[in-house]
Amino acid sequence: MNKQLIVNKLYLLPAGHGMVREYFINTDLGADNPSMVHSPLFIYLLDTTDGLILIDTGLDEVFLNNPNYYDGTPMEGLLYLYMNEEHRIPHLLKSAGYRPEDVKLVISTHFHCDHSGGHKYFKHTPVLVQKNELPMLDNEDYSPAECRIKDLNYQVIDGDYQLCDNIRLIYTPGHSPGHQSILINTADTGYILLCIDVALTEGIFKHQVPYFAVDPETAAVSLSKVQAIAEQYKATVFYGHDARQAETVKVYPEFY
Ligand SMILES: [Zn+2]
Numbered sequence: 001m002n003k004q005l006i007v008n009k010l011y012l013l014p015a016g017h018g019m020v021r022e023y024f025i026n027t028d029l030g031a032d033n034p035s036m037v038h039s040p041l042f043i044y045l046l047d048t049t050d051g052l053i054l055i056d057t058g059l060d061e062v063f064l065n066n067p068n069y070y071d072g073t074p075m076e077g078l079l080y081l082y083m084n085e086e087h088r089i090p091h092l093l094k095s096a097g098y099r100p101e102d103v104k105l106v107i108s109t110h111f112h113c114d115h116s117g118g119h120k121y122f123k124h125t126p127v128l129v130q131k132n133e134l135p136m137l138d139n140e141d142y143s144p145a146e147c148r149i150k151d152l153n154y155q156v157i158d159g160d161y162q163l164c165d166n167i168r169l170i171y172t173p174g175h176s177p178g179h180q181s182i183l184i185n186t187a188d189t190g191y192i193l194l195c196i197d198v199a200l201t202e203g204i205f206k207h208q209v210p211y212f213a214v215d216p217e218t219a220a221v222s223l224s225k226v227q228a229i230a231e232q233y234k235a236t237v238f239y240g241h242d243a244r245q246a247e248t249v250k251v252y253p254e255f256y
Contacts, residue, residue, distance in 0.1 A: 001050055001105065001163060001164050002049070002050045002164065003164045003165055004164070004165055005048045005049050005050035005164050005165075005166065005167075006048060006049045006166065006187055007046050007047070007048050007166050007167065007184055007185065007186045007187060008047045008048060008049065008186075008187050008188075009046070009047040009186070009187075009188070009255035009256070010044060010045075010046055010047075010184060010186050010189070010192060010255055010256040011044065011045040011046075011047070011096060011251075011252045011253075011255050012042045012044060012238075012249055012250065012251045012252065012256075013042060013043050013044070013045055013092050013095075013096065013251065013252050014040065014041070014042060014087075014246075014251055015041045015042055015043045015058035015059065015083075015087050015092060015114075016041045016058065016059050016063070016081065016082050016083040016084070016087040016114075017038060017039060017040050017041055017081075017082050018038075018039035018041065018079060018080060018081045018082065018114065018241070019036045019037070019038060019039065019067075019079075019080045019082070020036065020037060020039045020078065020079050020080075020241075021033070021034075021035070021036060021037075021077075021078045021079070022035040022036060022037045023035075023212065024078075024200075024211065024212040025037065025200050025201050025203070025204065025209070025211050025212075025241075026203070026209050026210070026211060027210045027211055027212055028209070028210055037243060038243040039200075039241040039243070040241055040242070040243060040246035041058060041059070041087075041114050041241065042238075042246075042251075043055065043056045043057060043058050043092065043118075044056065044182075044194060045093075045096060045098075045252075046167075046184065047255075050104065050164075051102075051103075051104035051105075052098060052102055052103045052104055052105075053103070053104060053105045053106075053107065053167070054093075054103045054105070054106050054107070054122075055106075055107045055109065055182060055194065056107070056108065056109055056115045056116070056196070057089055057106065057108075057115070057116055057117060057118030057119050057121070057122070058083075058087060058089065058092065058114065058115070058117050058118050059081060059083040059087060059113065059114055059117040059118075060113065060117030060118070060120075060144060060146040060147050061083075061088060061117075061146070062117075062144050062146050063081045063082075063083040063113070063117070064083050064084065064085070064088070065083070065084060066083075067080040067081060067082050068080065069081065069144075081113070081114065088118070089117075089118030089121045090121065092118075095252070096252055096253075100121040100122060100125075101124075101125075103122060103125055104125070104126075105125065105126050105127075105128065106119070106122050106125050106126070106127040106128065107127075107128045107163075107169065107180075107182060108127050108128060108129045108133075109179060109180050109181070109182070109196040109197070110130075110133050110136075110175070110176040110178060110179045110180070110196070110197065111133060111136045111137065111142060111143055111147060111148055111176070112142075112143050112147070112176060112197070113143040113144055113147045115147075115196070115197075116143070116147045116148070116149075117144075117146065117147050119147070119149045119152060120146070120149050122152065122153075123151070123152060123153070124153065125152075125153060126153050126154075126155045127152050127153060127154050127155065128154075128155050128157060128161075128163070128169065129154050129155070129156060129157070129178065130156075130157060130158065130159075130169075130171060130173075130178030130179070130180050131156050131157065131158040131178060132158075132173060132177045132178035133176060133177055133178025133179070133180075134154070134156060134178065135177070136148065136176065136177060136178070137149075137150050157169065159171045165185075166184065166185040166186075167182065167183070167184050167185075168182070168183040168184075169181075169182055170182065170183060170225065170226060170229065171222075172195075172196075172198040172222035172223075172225060172226060173215065173218050173219075173222060174198065174213050174214070174215045174216070174217075174218035174219025174220070174221070174222045174223075175197040175198055175213050175214065175219055175222075176197070176214060177214070177215075179196065179197060179198060179222070180196070181193065181194060181195050181196050181198050181222075181226055182194040182196070183229060183233065183235065186256050188255070188256060189236060189256040190234075190235075190236070191233040191234065191235035191236065192235055192236045192237075192238065192256055193226060193229060193230045193233070193235040193236070193237045193238065194238050195226055195237060195238060195239050195240055196240045197240040197241070198219065198222045198223055198226055198240070199223060199226065199237075199239050199240060200239060200240045200241045200242065201239050201240075201241065201242040201243075201245075202239055202242050202244065202245060204223070204239070205223070205226075205227065205237060205239055208223075236256070
């Protein structure tokens with residue numbers, strides 16, 4: 001990867017949505033609260049002077065027209081995922097004029113079901129992932145097997161990593177063991193922080209609303225870290241699954 005590469009365009013590609021218990025984004029409600037919220041899903045495509053970079057790959061086809069996938073499991077009633085044909089990776093990339101083999105690098109933020117479902121389409125592409133997320137490939141409770149593909153060309157990093165002058169991976173564990181966020185300097189918009197799931201919503205990022213995490217204390221440290229980076233770089237901030245923000249963001253073919 002050329003250290004001086006320029007990020008010409010950052011595209012947001014809508015990749016389906018979820019309906020989840022509001023408790024997950026606001027644990028003050030209590031685990032018994034039945035309220036559900038809309039949870040938009042995006043993948044992010046970078047058009048750079050060094051080729052295409054894809055950040056996350058959305059849902060696997062086990063969810064295709066199958067929102068009741070988790071019925072009969074401990075997740076029943078807590079999470080419904082809505083995916084149709086246009087949210088499959090080949091279709092998402094085709095809609096932007098590309099094929100999976102055009103992608104030069106995949107950045108995998110973590111192996112949750114709504115972030116790594118299309119990894120299987122990148123068997124010959126380097127996939128950047130944090131060292132502490134790798135053990136989750138063997139964790140059957142973590143996400144469906146289809147979202148934990150082992151035989152990929154993983155490029156393992158451990159902690160913050162300056163991929164090039166304009167792209168920095170920020171280690172933000174807590175939501176998951178090896179979660180990472182991304183800071184990107186785009187030619188048009190300047191600095192953009194993709195929080196991914198270290199800040200699912202604006203309320204979490206700006207108002208410290210307590211949310212569900214596997215390791216809440218570590219997640220809080222990670223949140224402080226990205227808040228400081230956003231402030232330092234005066235970055236435009238995108239939250240992982242914010243229903244209100246999703247209605248206002250520019251999506252493909254518009255770009256940042
Ligand atoms: Zn997640």
